[in-house]
Structure formats: C-alpha cells, structure tokens
Amino acid sequence: MTSTPYRKPFFVSYLSRALPLVALLLALPVHAQEAEVPAVVPKPVKLMTLSSEPVTLQRQFFGQVTARQTVDLAFQVGGQLEVLNADEGTSMEVGALIAQLDLAVYERAVAQAKANFDKAQRDADRLASLRGQAVSDVSVRDAQTQLQLAQIALDNAQADLGDASLRAPFDALVARRLVPNYQTVSAGTPVVRLHDVSELRVDIQVPEVLFRQAGAGDNVAFEAALPGDATRYPMELREFEAETSNVGQTFNITMAFTESPGAFVFPGASVTVYASAEGKVPDGIILPETALVFDPAGAAAVMVFAEGTVRQTPVEIELHEDGRLYMTEGPEEGTQIVVTGASQLSDGQPVRPFTRIGE
Template identity: 70%
Template sequence: MRSHWFFTGVLALIIPFTAMAQEEAVQPAPKPVKLMELSNRPVVLQRQFFGQVAARQTVDLAFQVGGQLLALSAEEGATMPSGALIAQLDLAGYQRAVAQTQLNYDKAQRDAKRLESLQGQAVSAVQVRDAETTLRLAEIALESAQDNLGHATLRAPFDALVARRLIANYQTVTAGTPVVRLHDISELRVDIEVPEVLFRQAGARDQVEFSAVFPGDDRRFPLNMREFETETSSVGQSYTITLAFADNPGAFVFPGASVTVYTSAEGIAPNGTVVPKTALIYGPAGEAFVMVYEDGTVRQTSVEIEMHEDGLLYLIEGLSDGTQIVSTGASQLRDGQPVRPFTRIGE
C-alpha cells in the first residue's frame, strides 16, 4: 500500500514537468515579416525596362551609278576602318568617259584661247563668247565624268561593323540599290519604351540614373541619356528614350542584343508620412492599427490616418519617424507574436 502511494506521488510530480517540456518543444518559430521604416523623407523611385542594343547609326550603302559589281570586300561581322574599300563596280566604262571628256575639255580650251587671240581681226566677240561657253560645258562634263568614276567605288564612311551583305558579288546593280548594311559602333546605345506618366515624372527631376544588365551577367553598366522622341508611339502611349553606354560593354555585344535597363530617381518628398494599405488593421469601430516591430515581437498600436487627394494614406498621430512597422500581412499577426525581419526568399 505504501509502495502504491509512493509511485502515485512520483507520477504526479513528473507529469507537469513533461507537459511543460512538450509545450516548450512545440513553440512555433518566429514568423518572417516584411518591415518598413516610417519616414517623410524623399524615396528613391526605381523602374525596370527591357530594351535592345542599337548602333549610333545604321546605314545601307548604295552606288550612285549603275554597273557590274567586281569587288565586294565586306565580310559580315568584320570591322572596317573609316575609308576602307567596301565595294567597287567595273571602272572601265567610267574611265573611258573621263578620258573622252578630258580630250573635249582640252580641245575647247585651245579653241577658246585661239579665238580670243584673234578677236577684233577675223573673229567677232560673239564667236569668242560661244567658245568660252563651249569650254565651260566641256569642264562641267569632265567634272560629271570624274564624279561618276568616284561614285563607282564605295568606302566606309566611319569605323563600321559589317552587319549584312545585301547583294552577291559580280551582280549588275542599278543606282540606289543597297549593297551592304553598316553599323556605326563608335558608341553603343539602348532604346527603351517609357510610358507617358513615367516620362513626365522623369522629366520633372534633375537627376535620373540609368544602368544596363545583360542576360547571364550580373554586372551593371552605366548609361547616359542621349535623346528622346517627342511623339508617343501609336500603341501604348509610350516615348522612345535613347541611352548610351558610358563605357564599352565588351566584345560580342552587337546591335539587337537584349538588355534590361534599371532606372532610379529621387522622388518628391511626400507631404507627411505615408502608410501602405497593407500595413493597416481595422477594429470593429473602424479604428486603425499597425503592428510595430520591437525586439523580435510585434505589438498592435493605434494610429490616426487620413486620405489625401493623391489617394495615399498619411499618418496623423500615433507613431514617430524611424519606427519600424510590418508593411504587408499585418492582419495575419497577433499582438505580442514573435517575428523576425524577412530578408530573402527561401530562408
């Protein structure tokens, strides 16, 4: 009988401690929450756009005269220095034309000098003027023939990247037929489409920073503003902004490559402290609360808010600048619940 009483007493002492240990073992881990710091200072506005790399200029070179193409030295993907030979027509016919007009000019020059020396004797002033006119016409014909000979050769107008050959060698071409497409890569640029609202906001600020990121590369390349279109596109009411790389992004970056452009600008200082709607909890009587973060826990705190004409909610009373509150999902928390700041996905 005494033994039974002894074991009963021991069990009475052990069971409460066991229950307490189990309760401590199942205590939930602190819940990750996204925090924000209340402040009425200007915020940094950031946006992301998708664009394409573009050359400073792209041209399709064409002959101003016709003929058979005998030399096409532009290899696709090759770089050509300014003045380098791109293509050339058969020059024989144009060289003969220059020689013929040169002879006509020389004869007209001799005739004009002879008649001028005989003026007043057997030659009238009208004959002298006619000879001078013939000389001038011969000079013009010679200049035209020389121009045509020069137009039968195409040279790179700038340091160029050969994008594409548009015709085959030995083909007969007419004047104005594109022969080769060249990119001016002395400065690589990026074109992005910016919505009208953001375009106006960017224009109202003194400093907007741009940077570019290529797929598979975490490096950011600074961009500078070059120009922008002052007419919106027919679809989407967006403006085209052209940016330029401050430094060469490296080899194998060609026009047409995809790029992500990040922009950042300091926003206008709000007229008060803005509280996001997702941070608010409402009581039965419509009173507003937020969850304030302190020392690993949250406490429900009453605040007074009002909505301004801009559609944002502003804090009137309850908290001071620098206070950290839960910015999203505050309604899913309880007063005094252990939490921890959310830093990244998957932690």
C-alpha cells in the first residue's frame, strides 16, 4: 500500500510566510504609521488702521528723465566737415568749438567781397569829388548805391565765414554725433545733438481728474525715485501742456529735480514720480465697502486682526452725503482690520499681513 506524503495545511504555510512581514511592520516607529495632518497656512490679507486723521493721498507715475532743452546743431551754410570735436557723452562749455567746415572757400569769398568794397569806396569818393564839373548827380548816386551793395556783400561773406563754425550755445552734454567727420554737408543738415543738463527734468502723464485736483491746491508734494536707488529726490512743477493727449485724456507735466540726483543720470533714464497730498479732515472713521461683512439679518461687521488671527466684530455705519461709509460704533482708533476680501474670511481664521507679491 502506497503512503501519501504529508502536506501542511494552506493556512499554516501562508502564516509561516507572512510572519516576517508582520514582524517588520510592528518594528516600524509609531509616528510613521500615523497620517500626517497638514499644517494650516495663514492667508495673506491687506490691512488698514482705523483712524479719523487726515489721510495722505499718494499716486505713482512713471516717466523719463529729460534735459532742460535738446537741440540738433546744423550749419547755415554747406561744405566739407574739417573739425568735429564732439565725443559722445562729453561735456562742452558754452562757446566751445564743436564743428567746423573747410574755411578756405569762405575766406576767399570774404577777400573778394572786401576788394569789391574797396573799389566801390574809391569810385564813390572820386565821383563825389567831381560832382558839378564832369560828373552828374545821377552818377554820384549810382556810385554810392554800388558802395552800399558792396558793403552788403562783404557783410554776407563775413556772416557765411562765421556760420562755417558751430559752437556750444550753452553748457552742453554731447548726446550723439549725427554725421561723420570729413563728410560734405548741406545747409540745415543736423551734425550733433546737444543736451542742456543744467537742470534735469521729468515728463509724466497725469489723468485729467488728478490734474484738476492737483491744480486746485498748492499742497501737492512730488518726489522721484531712480532704479537701484532708495533715495527719494524732491521735485518741483515747472510747466504743463495746456491740452490733453489724443489718447487717454492725460496732461503732460514737466517736473524738475531741485537737487542733483547724482552722476550718470542722463536724459532717457526711467524714473518713478510719487505725488502726495494731505486729504481733508474726515468727519469720523471712514470704512471701505470691501472691509464690511454682513450677516443674514443685514448687520455689519469688520474682521479685526490681532495676534495672527481675525475676529468678526460688529460695527454701526452711516452713509453720508459724500457717498462714504462712516463708522459710528465699533473698534477704537488704531485697530487693524482687513481692508479687502473680509467676506472671504471666517471668524478665528489664521492670517498674515500682505506685504508684497511673491511672499
């Protein structure tokens, strides 16, 4: 009789294989088996401080540095350039020679005009001495006319000789050479561009509404900030265009630095202009509509910020004739509340003050 081999029961075989895995799981730390609870991230919010003091209104504009004036110098006569003393980025004192044409042709013209004038002078003197004898009065007057024409021709030749040289009309900064040296130029062709940087200015575009408000009072202060420079430089209003631009209904306003903004600030540099003005003293604490939260019964409240959380606090409000909401009862002055998005917060929710984008 053949004997049947002994086989372990299935559950015994399975248990013998599973025991090492169970022992490994039991050996793991307890905290590894527990589910991690996500941390609550405070929501960034914009805050305002309750106050009945006058609010400083501030606006920010972007503009460019400009020179007091910019001119393109050109000869009033034509010829070949012989001198071009205009290295870009250099300063030139008033009266300094910047460019000059070949003067030989103009010097010859002056010499010829001078010779013609001398001859006309001799002829006029000779005929005047013979008047009443062999020379008529008409001949004398004709000689005097020729003398006058010779004088005009001499003056024109000397003026052309002077126009063959260009000199700095003011203490200037050479911005750009517009033609190369030794090139033949015609009258009126720009040769060099000069900036008058005796006073640096800034042009900004101001909307019509703000322009009227600024013109209504003299308590508007202007400051300028340059890229990479934390200093704010005071500015003064110099002039404005008395008509709006074709697009945007804005006025072009020109400001001037009252003190030097430092070296290497040239026309074309970008600048930010801050305009600030003291507002009127309010009749109480003004609340923006975005700071209000209403319950189903219509009662108003604000979200008060304290110690990293917000608490919903009831307030009493009134709508005045100026269209603003004034708080008659509620938190005291100096309390910080959420100014925008208060309706999206819940009582006791962790928040943090919003400072800038990206934080």
